[in-house]
Amino acid sequence: xxxxxxxxxxxxxxxxxxxxxxxxxxxxxxxxxxxxxxxxxxxxxxxxxxxxxxxxxxxxxxxxxxxxxxxxxxxxxxxxxxxxxxxxxxxxx
Amino acid sequence: xxxxxxxxxxxxxxxxxxxxxxxxxxxxxxxxxxxxxxxxxxxxxxxxxxxxxxxxxxxxxxxxxxxxxxxxxxxxxxxxxxxxxxxxxxxxxxxxxxxxxxxxxxxxxxxxxxxxxxxxxxxxxxxxxxxxxxxxxxxxxxxxxxxxxxxxxxxxxxxxxxxxxxxxxxxxxxxxxxxxxxxxxxxxxxxxxxxxxxxxxxxxxxxxxxxxxxxxxxxxxxxxxxxxxxxxxxxxxxxxxxxxxxxxxxxxxxxxxxxxxxxxxxxxxxxxxxxxxxxxxxxxxxxxxxxxxxxxxxxxxxxxxxxxxxxxxxxxxxxxxxxxxxxxxxxxxxxxxxxxxxxxxxxxxxxxxxxxxxxxxxxxxxxxxxxxxxxxxxxxxxxxxxxxxxxxxxxxxxxxxxxxxxxxxxxxxxxxxxxxxxxxxxxxxxxxxxxxxxxxxxxxxxxxxxxxxxxxxxxxxxxxxxxxxxxxxxxxx
Numbered sequence: 001x002x003x004x005x006x007x008x009x010x011x012x013x014x015x016x017x018x019x020x021x022x023x024x025x026x027x028x029x030x031x032x033x034x035x036x037x038x039x040x041x042x043x044x045x046x047x048x049x050x051x052x053x054x055x056x057x058x059x060x061x062x063x064x065x066x067x068x069x070x071x072x073x074x075x076x077x078x079x080x081x082x083x084x085x086x087x088x089x090x091x092x093x
Numbered sequence: 094x095x096x097x098x099x100x101x102x103x104x105x106x107x108x109x110x111x112x113x114x115x116x117x118x119x120x121x122x123x124x125x126x127x128x129x130x131x132x133x134x135x136x137x138x139x140x141x142x143x144x145x146x147x148x149x150x151x152x153x154x155x156x157x158x159x160x161x162x163x164x165x166x167x168x169x170x171x172x173x174x175x176x177x178x179x180x181x182x183x184x185x186x187x188x189x190x191x192x193x194x195x196x197x198x199x200x201x202x203x204x205x206x207x208x209x210x211x212x213x214x215x216x217x218x219x220x221x222x223x224x225x226x227x228x229x230x231x232x233x234x235x236x237x238x239x240x241x242x243x244x245x246x247x248x249x250x251x252x253x254x255x256x257x258x259x260x261x262x263x264x265x266x267x268x269x270x271x272x273x274x275x276x277x278x279x280x281x282x283x284x285x286x287x288x289x290x291x292x293x294x295x296x297x298x299x300x301x302x303x304x305x306x307x308x309x310x311x312x313x314x315x316x317x318x319x320x321x322x323x324x325x326x327x328x329x330x331x332x333x334x335x336x337x338x339x340x341x342x343x344x345x346x347x348x349x350x351x352x353x354x355x356x357x358x359x360x361x362x363x364x365x366x367x368x369x370x371x372x373x374x375x376x377x378x379x380x381x382x383x384x385x386x387x388x389x390x391x392x393x394x395x396x397x398x399x400x401x402x403x404x405x406x407x408x409x410x411x412x413x414x415x416x417x418x419x420x421x422x423x424x425x426x427x428x429x430x431x432x433x434x435x436x437x438x439x440x441x442x443x444x445x446x447x448x449x450x451x452x453x454x455x456x457x458x459x460x461x462x463x464x465x466x467x468x469x470x471x472x473x474x475x476x477x478x479x480x481x482x483x484x485x486x487x488x489x490x491x492x493x494x495x496x497x498x499x500x501x502x503x504x505x506x507x508x509x510x511x512x513x514x515x516x517x518x519x520x521x522x523x524x525x526x527x528x529x530x531x532x533x534x535x536x537x538x539x540x541x542x543x544x545x546x547x548x549x550x551x552x553x554x555x556x557x558x559x560x561x562x563x564x565x566x567x568x569x570x
Contacts, residue, residue, distance in 0.1 A: 003259055004236070005232065005260060006244075007295050009229075009296050009377040010247075011284060011377075011378055038559075069327075069559060069560045070325060
């Protein structure tokens with residue numbers, strides 16, 4: 001049997017490449033979203049991050065995913081996008 | 094004679110009816126415009142006054158879409174106006190308007206199958222001519238490229254060689270299901286890419302499946318994409334787990350799955366390739382690859398493939414029945430599984446001591462102090478199951494007793510207890526805890542007839558609503 005032609009087993013997608021936003025010059029007056037993914041002690045870590053951000057003059061908005069095992073619900077992602085200039089997400093244990 | 098008509102006949106020398114009607118073809122050739130496509134060589138039929146085409150490549154026969162030889166097709170201009178299969182004298186005469194055609198021949202002889210329908214040939218023809226059923230992008234290899242190496246280079250492999258998914262092989266694979274190759278089963282995480290039956294078939298070819306396994310693979314993919322299974326999180330987790338596939342019901346036996354000796358091990362094609370096909374769909378369609386979104390600290394060897402069949406016994410309900418289906422239905426159950434932990438008890442002859450051994454083994458799943466986090470499967474071997482069967486214990490009684498034995502005092506589970514830092518907060522020390530959530534323990538029979546060994550298969554630490562629940566789907570043809 002000829003094996004000169006194969007069928008693509010993959011997604012056949014060309015992922016859209018997006019340029020990341022540049023880093024902000026300073027945080028004063030900016031709203032930073034902190035997303036807790038519901039891992040144990042994630043809140044302890046993010047509390048400390050919030051304290052440091054507020055010391056820089058940023059406003060902090062807190063968010064939480066229902067469970068770390070699933071992607072953030074669409075509503076939550078939209079809420080973060082509406083309210084925040086920047087977002088930090090804690091991904092690890 | 095019908096004026097202005099022309100005729101095409103498809104024949105095969107190997108067909109006795111085609112040999113029989115050779116004189117009738119000669120008569121027809123003398124009276125009208127006749128073209129014959131012969132499927133097996135240039136030396137038949139011998140006709141004067143007719144164009145005989147050597148169609149051993151079968152392109153002409155394919156274009157005419159014949160199922161039987163001989164087939165007589167009648168045209169007016171370029172328009173087909175009728176056809177008849179085999180030799181039915183009245184039909185040939187009616188179609189040709191030639192009232193004395195085949196006078197010396199019998200009235201009726203059935204034909205033979207067209208070579209275009211030969212199962213070893215049809216996929217090649219469909220691949221060559223294209224039926225429009227295959228939509229996947231075609232990758233053309235350079236003449237010196239090795240197809241298996243190309244699959245490695247393009248990242249299609251799980252680390253082991255894959256069977257190159259040629260169009261012929263994929264068409265053959267699709268013969269295993271009546272479902273439309275274009276049917277979409279859902280979005281495969283992590284990239285949430287819609288997956289068609291065709292893409293499942295391509296990955297099943299690569300995994301080494303036979304066509305009759307395809308319905309089982311499709312059901313496994315459907316189960317993986319069901320929201321409660323939480324395939325996205327299972328893939329992304331740092332934990333060991335991956336999808337384990339358990340097949341219950343008559344189709345498991347029909348396709349030769351192993352539920353007996355070495356059921357959880359290597360050596361059976363169906364077990365090995367069905368589990369692998371599911372993993373390849375996640376990898377190739379969903380984009381879920383180790384080091385990418387798959388962040389497993391260690392993983393486990395079952396992430397190549399982890400699939401077995403249930404050894405059903407009438408003494409116990411089958412897994413299909415336990416999951417809300419009938420015993421006659423074939424089902425696929427997916428579980429977010431770690432590896433196998435053996436449990437040995439060669440002394441127990443009564444249910445109670447055997448339950449206590451099982452409970453002691455189940456207690457340590459994930460960690461002896463971790464409760465209601467992982468689910469577990471208990472694969473009960475026939476010799477262990479016999480202890481329960483002899484005493485008349487149902488599977489439900491055994492499960493219930495295990496839950497009772499796995500009620501644990503919080504004092505044993507708190508941080509620091511037993512000299513281990515891991516554990517529950519101290520304030521929970523006064524309560525009792527179930528080791529597993531209510532539906533978190535599943536029993537299934539499998540294994541060889543000798544050995545008082547069963548297998549505990551622990552699950553992902555995130556079970557139930559916050560993570561994964563076992564999901565069962567019926568296998569559909």
